[in-house]
Amino acid sequence: MKEQKTTKVPVWDLPDVPKGKLPPHLQLQRTRVLCTFDAPTHTESIQYSGAYAAMGVDNSLRLEEFRNNFRVEVIKLTEDDMEFDMIGIDAALANAFRRILIAELPTMAIEKVLVANNTSVIQDEVLAHRLGLIPLKVDPRLFNYMIENDEPNEKNTIVFKLHARCERGSPRIKVTTNELKWLPNGSELILSTEKPTQDSTSKTKTYTSFNCRQDTLPEFLDNPIVPKHDDILIAKLGPGQYVRNFATPLVNETSTNEASAISFTFPCMIESPHVSSNDTFSFGGFIKLAGAVGSGKNEGLNVMGTSGSVGMEIELEAHAVKGVGKTHAKWSPVATAWYRMLPEVVLLQDIEDGMAEELFKKCPVGVFDIEDIGKGSLIVFDQFIDRQLGRKRATVARPRSCTLCRECIRGDDWDKLLSLRRVKDHFIFTIESTGALPPEILFTEAVQILEEKCERVISELS
């Protein structure tokens, strides 16, 4: 095999890279993610302070430099949403802020539901879960966490009451969050272990022990605690039903024998007459019922509708406490918080005429525009450009809307014509608040939590 002849250049004869500056290709790899055809490359951020020591470049963090370079530009800010650009920060920190926003900022959410009566088709646990997810419009900073063995009091618990009933014969009704009524005086349900006392002077013990009414506290005087939205559907209640209508077609064929125990499934409410009204058992939806039931008769069972009772009813009390999204997503103060790096679309060479048209059509979100260079629309450059009439050239008009779908670099060496990148230290951050606090406050609170974490480590180390 013939050895390939390449002129050998001693390393000390190579042109010098100026000290303190990275050569362009390394600078590109350091500051951009390159989205090539098959995969993104150079995705890591070069964190090590001595990474470029051999080139005389200091990669360490200088606070002064950070202060000079860091910028924030608010793009959109409404009551609940915020979008802003955060420029000059590492992904490690941007991600820390995002993680704290989602999982570690506290809010208030319903945690305990005391069901006095529920004859709706929604099971107690499903109902409780739905209630938990309702965003409450209350500043969590005014409350304390309820720590183990804490008595529920006015500083750690918010009580709501819900009582809705569908009258017999009326159309089906919707129970929405506007029926959740705040009880500033705490729970109204008597603690079941309490013996009813004849002594009228002593306060009967309820499920909470408030020292004062919450609505007399200055924070809530003219700012009552309500759910953020008053039109969230909690449940639908219907007027009761006759069991015969449902049960008959569903009764198991083999067990129509009068005396035998049968098992069948039917959608209706069953209420046992042997329990007091405060802890009524109820079942909803399709239930499996086993027992001796005579055909048509419902011995021992009081089936709603047939007994002339009213329609479905929900009566409950919901206790909200302070928590964080780490424990359960219902405490997360954001619907979501996310960031993306600023896309950058670079045309490596002029793309003209047919190619420009093709490129324009390729992009589904309209990143490119076509510019007429023949008619001299580019005044500054026109003496250098071939002034043939009708010549067109592609330009990158809206790089921010690029989704990096990579459609434009697919096929036929298009990836040699343009390059897709992401700027590593430019984050387009979006916060969608669920309503407890405005998004800009959420963000500063999140940053503060990171500070507190650092403080904790420092004090632990000293």
Added chain:
Amino acid sequence: MEHGSFQDESQATFSLTDEDHTLANSLRYTLNQDPRVTFCGYSIPHPSDARVNIRVQTTGVPARDVLKDSCQDLMLVCQHVRSTVDQAVMEFKNKQWVESMNIK
């Protein structure tokens, strides 16, 4: 909690309870940017344990001092981020307010 040796203070592993990637990754970043650090990294030994181990090796200074300085740095960065965001939000609100006045 620190796991190190008395002979050589320049390397140690710090075990932080009730912390996760949020703090550990941020600290790894600030530690790495400190020229006195020769190596640093972190790991979460088990996902159901709320604990991270941060390893710090330095050129000679006690590792705990370097970690403390890094926390300090991170706090200063956070303070700057907070004030910058506050300022940007205020400017934006002012701008919005002026625009809503609709001065011709």
